Amino acid sequence: MLGGTNALAQSALSNGSFDTDQPIEIMADSLEVQQDQQIATFAGNVQVLQGEIRLKAERLVVYYSDNKTATASTDSGEAPKIRKIDVQGNVFLSSPRETAKGDKGTYDVLNKQINLHGNVVLTQGQNVLRGDKMVLDLVSGKSRIIGSGAGNSSGRVRGIFVPQKKN
Template sequence: MTLRRLRPLPVDGFPFRLTIAGTLLAATAFAAAPQLGAQVFPGHDTNAPVDYAADRIELQDKQDRVVLSGNVDVRQGELRLRAARTVVNFTNVGSLEIQRITASGGVTVTRGDERATGDVGVYDFNRKVITMSGNATLKRGNGDTLRGGRFVIDLRSGVSSASGGRVSGTFSVPKNDSKKD
């Protein structure tokens, strides 16, 4: 992804915007991990601009990163990430390209009525993958819940996998109004 600009823009209450464009690498396959019964965050536009706000923003040019701290709120399309702290890593060879956002401290990723939480969240832009770890939970508006040590959400396919110790959850059952024996 190419970072075209980093400048103050008032966008829906977000004072800064990172505009992302370019081709992403294909996501790698996930092996032998339980999958959530339904897709999570399907159809997410990984090429949408990334808007962010925080109490403090620090550009660390020599380390090719931006550190956001205090009430961090990051949005890309309908996807929203909240955390106490994030580090945005980028490459700076000719043009800026975002590689990864690493969030820590009460990380919550939401889209519509779907919510993923964990102690740490990593959004790998090249692979189009979000990884949540440490007390990870996925919840859907219909009541489906999945808990585990680690979740991997493939934004390209919308499929999530869980691992890291015992995985548990609750799946809702559709109500059937007809009386069948």
């Protein structure tokens, strides 16, 4: 195993950038909207799709911007804009090449960045990275795994890298 408090993984969850202009589709067992706070809470078997990105969690909170309500369109016909999505409970993120999981996460839609926190595991084939936090830049496709900095081996980034067999 390899260790360190900060590891940079090129193409973690991608083979380059993601198309963040794709629509975001959210499915769940229930939805509660708080229009005055511009918040929509999805609960139970939550699934999110945006292009090649797939996200699953137990609970998801969507934050809207531009003083628009979560259910109404504006006079110009534009839907409210999502600025941030928070997810909790068995968070699972996947792309065609990799998967990541953690306890909770945030998708910063405006800055095109995904953060996973708590018991993060990033898997690509047989290669596995573990840490306390993962930051994924959707524009560049680069991700960073960060340890908790606890000073012991459990607080460090850990990786297992399996060489490809030569033919």
